[in-house]
Amino acid sequence: MSVTAPTGFSAAGIACGIKDGDRPDLALVATHDHRPVAAAGVFTSNKMTAAPVVVSRRHLAATGGRAAAVVLNSGNANAATGEQGLADADEMCALTADALGVHPTEVLVCSTGLIGFALPMDALRAGIPRVADALAPDGGLDAATAIMTTDTVEKVATAVRKLPDGSVFTVGGIAKGAAMLEPDMATMLAVCTTDAAVEPAELHAALERAVSGTFNTLTVDGAQSTNDTVLVLAGGAAGPVPGELFVDALTEVCRSLAVQMADDAEGSTKTVFLRVRGAATDAEAARAARDTANCQLVKCSWYGEDPYWGRIASEMGAAGVTFDPATLTIAYGDHVVYRHGEPVPVGSGPGLLDAGALADYMTRRHLHLTVDLGQGEGEALIITTDLTHAYIDENMRTS
Amino acid sequence: MSVTAPTGFSAAGIACGIKDGDRPDLALVATHDHRPVAAAGVFTSNKMTAAPVVVSRRHLAATGGRAAAVVLNSGNANAATGEQGLADADEMCALTADALGVHPTEVLVCSTGLIGFALPMDALRAGIPRVADALAPDGGLDAATAIMTTDTVEKVATAVRKLPDGSVFTVGGIAKGAAMLEPDMATMLAVCTTDAAVEPAELHAALERAVSGTFNTLTVDGAQSTNDTVLVLAGGAAGPVPGELFVDALTEVCRSLAVQMADDAEGSTKTVFLRVRGAATDAEAARAARDTANCQLVKCSWYGEDPYWGRIASEMGAAGVTFDPATLTIAYGDHVVYRHGEPVPVGSGPGLLDAGALADYMTRRHLHLTVDLGQGEGEALIITTDLTHAYIDENMRTS
Numbered sequence: 166m167s168v169t170a171p172t173g174f175s176a177a178g179i180a181c182g183i184k185d186g187d188r189p190d191l192a193l194v195a196t197h198d199h200r201p202v203a204a205a206g207v208f209t210s211n212k213m214t215a216a217p218v219v220v221s222r223r224h225l226a227a228t229g230g231r232a233a234a235v236v237l238n239s240g241n242a243n244a245a246t247g248e249q250g251l252a253d254a255d256e257m258c259a260l261t262a263d264a265l266g267v268h269p270t271e272v273l274v275c276s277t278g279l280i281g282f283a284l285p286m287d288a289l290r291a292g293i294p295r296v297a298d299a300l301a302p303d304g305g306l307d308a309a310t311a312i313m314t315t316d317t318v319e320k321v322a323t324a325v326r327k328l329p330d331g332s333v334f335t336v337g338g339i340a341k342g343a344a345m346l347e348p349d350m351a352t353m354l355a356v357c358t359t360d361a362a363v364e365p366a367e368l369h370a371a372l373e374r375a376v377s378g379t380f381n382t383l384t385v386d387g388a389q390s391t392n393d394t395v396l397v398l399a400g401g402a403a404g405p406v407p408g409e410l411f412v413d414a415l416t417e418v419c420r421s422l423a424v425q426m427a428d429d430a431e432g433s434t435k436t437v438f439l440r441v442r443g444a445a446t447d448a449e450a451a452r453a454a455r456d457t458a459n460c461q462l463v464k465c466s467w468y469g470e471d472p473y474w475g476r477i478a479s480e481m482g483a484a485g486v487t488f489d490p491a492t493l494t495i496a497y498g499d500h501v502v503y504r505h506g507e508p509v510p511v512g513s514g515p516g517l518l519d520a521g522a523l524a525d526y527m528t529r530r531h532l533h534l535t536v537d538l539g540q541g542e543g544e545a546l547i548i549t550t551d552l553t554h555a556y557i558d559e560n561m562r563t564s
Numbered sequence: 565m566s567v568t569a570p571t572g573f574s575a576a577g578i579a580c581g582i583k584d585g586d587r588p589d590l591a592l593v594a595t596h597d598h599r600p601v602a603a604a605g606v607f608t609s610n611k612m613t614a615a616p617v618v619v620s621r622r623h624l625a626a627t628g629g630r631a632a633a634v635v636l637n638s639g640n641a642n643a644a645t646g647e648q649g650l651a652d653a654d655e656m657c658a659l660t661a662d663a664l665g666v667h668p669t670e671v672l673v674c675s676t677g678l679i680g681f682a683l684p685m686d687a688l689r690a691g692i693p694r695v696a697d698a699l700a701p702d703g704g705l706d707a708a709t710a711i712m713t714t715d716t717v718e719k720v721a722t723a724v725r726k727l728p729d730g731s732v733f734t735v736g737g738i739a740k741g742a743a744m745l746e747p748d749m750a751t752m753l754a755v756c757t758t759d760a761a762v763e764p765a766e767l768h769a770a771l772e773r774a775v776s777g778t779f780n781t782l783t784v785d786g787a788q789s790t791n792d793t794v795l796v797l798a799g800g801a802a803g804p805v806p807g808e809l810f811v812d813a814l815t816e817v818c819r820s821l822a823v824q825m826a827d828d829a830e831g832s833t834k835t836v837f838l839r840v841r842g843a844a845t846d847a848e849a850a851r852a853a854r855d856t857a858n859c860q861l862v863k864c865s866w867y868g869e870d871p872y873w874g875r876i877a878s879e880m881g882a883a884g885v886t887f888d889p890a891t892l893t894i895a896y897g898d899h900v901v902y903r904h905g906e907p908v909p910v911g912s913g914p915g916l917l918d919a920g921a922l923a924d925y926m927t928r929r930h931l932h933l934t935v936d937l938g939q940g941e942g943e944a945l946i947i948t949t950d951l952t953h954a955y956i957d958e959n960m961r962t963s
Contacts, residue, residue: 213881213889245877245889247906280874281907391878461860461951462959469960475679478644479790482612490612490644507646508680552860554953560861561868 167305167321168194170337171360173202173400177299178311181292183240183278183285189311191289193261193296194339194356194398195234201271202400203362204232205369207376209393215244216254217274218394224258224270230365233271235356235396236261236293239312239341243276243284244391253284260290264297275354275394277314277341309339312354315431315559316341322421324414326406334361334403336414340422342430353380355395355422361411362401371412372397379419383427383548384458395419427548428530432555435467436548437532443494444543445487451545453484453538464552470527474502481536492539498526505539566704566720569736570759572596572799576698577710580691582639582677582684588710590688592660592695593738593755593797594633600670601799602761603631604768606775608792614643615653616673617793623657623669629764632670634755634795635660635692638711638740642675642683643790652683659689663696674753674793676713676740708738711753714830714958715740721820723813725805733760733802735813739821741829752779754794754821760810761800770811771796778818782826782947783857794818826947827929831954834866835947836931842893843942844886850944852883852937863951869926873901880935891938897925904938 169176176194183190196202206225208218224232236257243250258272265272276284299307309319320340327333342353363371376395397415427436439458444450457463457480466473474495482488491506500523501509509518526532568575575593582589595601605624607617623631635656642649657671664671675683698706708718719739726732741752762770775794796814826835838857843849856862856879865872873894881887890905899922900908908917925931 211878211882212887213877213892242874245874245902245907247889279872280878281872281902283907391881461955465956465959466961468956471961473679475641475644475790478612479610479679482610482790488611490646493612503644503680508644508682552956554956556860557864557867557951557953557956560864562865562870 166323167309167337167339168356168358169302169305170323171335171358171400172402173197173360174358175300175302176304176308177296177301178304178307179292179296179299181295182288183238189307190238190240191292191296192237192308192311193234193300194308194358195265195300196398196400197302199233199265199267201228201231201233201267202398203365203368204230204273204396204398205365205372206273206394206396207372209390211391213245213391215242215276215391216246216250217243217276218392219251220254220258221273221275221394224273227270230369231271232273232398233267234261234265235273235275237275237312237354237356238289239277239314241276241278241282241284242280242392244280246281246283249283253286256286257289257293260293261297264294273396275392277312277354277392280391305337305339312339312341314341316429318429320422320425322418324417326410326414328406332403334406335359336418338418338422340426342426353393353426355380355419357397357415357418359397359399360401360403361399361406362404363399363411367408368397368399371408371415374412375416375419379416379423382546383423384455423548427550430550431559432553433550434553435530435532435551437467437534437550438546438548439534440544440546441536441538442544443537443539443541445541446543447545449486450543453481453486454545454547456480456484458547458549461552467532467551468553472497472502472523472527477536478503481538487540488538489540494537494539496535497523498533500526565722566708566736566738567593567755567757568701568704569722570734570757570799571801572759573757574699574701575703575707576695576700577703577706578691578695578698580694581687582637588706589637589639590691590695591636591707591710592633592699593707593757594664594699595797595799596701598632598664598666600627600630600632600666601797602764602767603629603672603795603797604764604771605672605793605795606771608789610790612644612790614641614675614791615645615649616642616675617791618650619653619657620672620674620793623672626669629768630670631672631797632666633660633664634672634674636674636711636753636755637688638676638713640675640677640681640683641679641791643679645680645682648682652685655685656688656692659692660696663693672795674791676711676753676791679790704736704738711738711740713740715828717828719821719824721817723816725809725813727805731802733805734758735817737817737821739825741825752792752825754779754818756796756814756817758796758798759800759802760798760805761803762798762810766807767796767798770807770814773811774814774818777815778822781945782822783854822947826949829949830958831952832949833952834929834931834950836866836933836949838933838946838948839943840935840937841943842936842938842940844940845942846944847942848885849942852880852885853944853946855879855883857946857948860951866931866950867952871896871901871922871926876935877902880937886939887937888939893936893938895934896922897932899925
């Protein structure tokens with residue numbers, strides 16, 4: 166399953182001592198024969214770029230989009246670590262390359278955890294040869310476990326597609342991400358693999374399309390990470406496949422991983438699918454949806470299961486998009502609370518708001534909200550979460 | 565004191581039944597002789613504009629900047645209330661005008677409280693004549709109390725300036741604002757009065773200058789209100805005054821009210837003065853400061869008294885401003901934690917970080933953070949707060 170579902174890949178996850186208490190913190194995903202294959206990456210646009218992001222970008226540029234392995238650690242982000250951080254990320258790749266017998270530029274590297282602390286390189290020098298030894302064709306779940314930070318469950322996904330000749334190809338993925346989930350991208354790492362044969366340029370274009378409709382629709386707290394990375398390796402054992410079919414399978418894996426992240430976001434009790442339609446443009450719909458999804462007051466009301474639509478209306482008005490209160494309509498599930506600029510009266514019967522049914526709806530784990538701005542054809546979906554006491558507990562102290 | 569400190573103004577605050585339990589919820593500020601005087605207002609830029617904002621803007625336009633009174637209610641924002649809301653705001657002005665013997669357009673109106681509910685007009689029809697009867701030259705504090713929502717203390721300020729001839733003039737103010745404090749402006753209402761003689765156009769310009777350096781530097785949760793209003797009435801009893809001296813006094817009153825709001829923000833345990841310097845421009849400094857001030861992760865770390873500067877560095881990198889990690893410096897008070905792109909080593913002595921002293925510093929109620937981007941001369945100050953369990957308690961349910 167996951168990154169080891171496609172033919173040609175091995176993975177492993179071990180505890181090497183970055184985290185306390187023997188918790189898994191080092192993962193490796195590699196081609197089975199350690200041969201470099203087509204690879205592509207999409208990275209955070211945060212300018213406070215973490216060292217592993219800098220190094221992985223360099224390596225993809227140096228190889229023209231080829232890689233044999235991805236080494237990942239949790240428990241330390243290797244971000245805001247200055248020159249030492251870059252040297253450490255380089256050394257992680259060199260250690261992995263030595264263990265696998267490949268060139269260091271054929272190794273990509275990801276780190277996740279606290280910002281601002283030097284990596285414990287002794288632990289990694291001992292750990293990387295061990296994780297390489299542990300590589301196994303069924304090691305995907307171990308790798309998924311070893312990249313968890315405040316995640317409570319590992320995140321894995323697999324998509325299989327049949328080709329006209331009856332053969333199949335597979336896309337698999339692992340991911341982590343619990344807080345700081347904000348479009349482009351989220352504090353998240355994801356590694357996908359496929360046995361489809363896809364050239365590097367095509368692979369990169371497919372990854373960008375898959376990410377834009379999935380990970381980039383996700384926001385938890387509006388914070389944009391220093392380390393966001395999504396990588397994909399295409400081994401080719403299944404041969405060439407139609408481009409659109411590949412994008413479709415890769416998107417399915419990314420979407421599944423994105424929803425798993427929202428469901429497991431730090432302290433969250435609700436996953437909210439907020440759809441804005443009727444905007445002047447798609448971009449305005451996305452902006453209004455994202456602003457509202459990141460509003461603390463709105464997030465608190467979801468946690469309280471309170472259908473306080475007034476705050477949503479207020480955020481829509483403050484989002485800087487084409488807006489007229491008189492054309493605004495808001496619904497929680499099928500319950501329309503505000504229609505064309507007027508609150509819907511509470512009562513039972515057509516055109517009235519059934520307050521009891523709405524209260525029941527608010528208790529669900531997944532909420533679907535729809536806001537129609539009544540201004541045009543623009544539409545966007547944002548996946549987000551509530552803001553809870555547990556989120557604060559998780560984030561008020563680093564130790 | 566407050567709005568009744570300047571010669572020529574009366575005020576009152578009563579309970580009229582909008583809130584439960586006989587809590588004050590209706591305020592009136594008026595010229596002592598009910599004569600219209602110069603008036604100016606600055607309002608929210610939220611397009612989901614509340615009815616009282618629409619009506620007050622109309623009245624100032626109709627009179628060319630003159631008003632005899634301001635009527636204010638708490639407990640209901642009269643926002644997202646459609647046509648009925650506009651009719652109700654108009655009626656509040658008409659009732660006040662009747663009670664004082666002035667024209668309805670000479671009355672300004674403010675509401676604050678929950679969004680999306682029709683005003684209880686019966687309570688206001690009975691209450692407005694009563695609050696007019698209660699007008700008193702020492703009623704400023706009563707008025708300040710009657711506009712509180714989740715505020716825990718009333719907010720009042722007074723500034724007195726001496727003129728070259730030995731005479732004085734006074735500016736007074738009252739305000740409310742506990743959550744949704746976000747630049748331009750904050751969910752806040754403020755009414756200022758002065759006995760200086762200032763013409764409407766000059767008064768408006770002075771108010772805009774005073775607000776930009778005070779209320780507009782304040783952000784609590786990034787939410788922009790439907791009802792934000794700052795009004796000023798200039799009675800003229802103290803005669804003409806130098807323009808700069810008037811701006812100075814008005815700014816002092818606005819700054820005092822703004823800091824009182826931050827100190828009393830919903831659930832906050834810290835007021836944080838975040839100064840960004842060394843930005844390419846002042847606008848970039850303000851943007852980086854505001855983004856960081858509104859980051860939930862950063863706010864949680866202040867609540868936890870955790871000097872986790874890594875998140876601040878991450879936000880600066882994500883703010884979309886001119887940025888280079890290598891020139892970044894971050895300090896909590898006098899404690900430099902990150903200098904020119906490298907973490908400052910912990911230890912005692914010059915150039916090292918005294919972790920114990922920093923931990924002591926973090927326990928203070930007011931924190932002063934400085935971020936130097938090292939890119940230019942741009943500078944900005946943002947006043948903000950932490951994110952706490954109590955904030956969530958306050959905002960998870962409307963009732």
